[in-house]
Amino acid sequence: MHEVLALCTEASATLGPWLHTWEALDHRVADQHLAAAAARWEYDLLGDRLPWDSMDDAEARCAELASWLARHAPARLRGQDVPEELLHRIRLTGLNGPARWEDPHWPDYRY
Numbered sequence: 001m002h003e004v005l006a007l008c009t010e011a012s013a014t015l016g017p018w019l020h021t022w023e024a025l026d027h028r029v030a031d032q033h034l035a036a037a038a039a040r041w042e043y044d045l046l047g048d049r050l051p052w053d054s055m056d057d058a059e060a061r062c063a064e065l066a067s068w069l070a071r072h073a074p075a076r077l078r079g080q081d082v083p084e085e086l087l088h089r090i091r092l093t094g095l096n097g098p099a100r101w102e103d104p105h106w107p108d109y110r111y
Contacts, residue, residue, distance in 0.1 A: 002037035006052035015061050019068045035080040038073050042089040045069065046100070046109060070094025 005022070009015045022030065044051035050062040070093050077087060088105035095103065 002033070002040055002051075005037070009061065010052075010055055013056070015064050019065070023068075023072050031076045031080050034073055035077050035082050035086075038069060038077065038090055039082070039086055041065070041069070042086065042093065043109060045093045046089060046107070066093040 005018055008018050012018075022034070041051040045062065045066045048059075048062060048066075050058040050065065054061060069090055073090050074087055077090070085105075085107070088103075089107060092100050092103055092105065100106065
């Protein structure tokens, strides 16, 4: 699903409508795809990078994706039995600067 999101985003030059569609999908399979996407994206998003190559406006899309993920993913992912560490990393994507880097759950990634 995360590859489809990247493709649709780049083809339409917008991310928001696709995130709203995913957000509206109240289904176990959609949540499983969200868990897989979050696990794949968290490293890049914590480094303030969009997790796919973008034709333009990668910085704004990265911020939009990170904010959306931090707001909407945790509640849905708790029902997917994802590791607690992933939930902390998702929470961290919604923080900036020292609040992120100095958080006790910062995974100490090297960028």
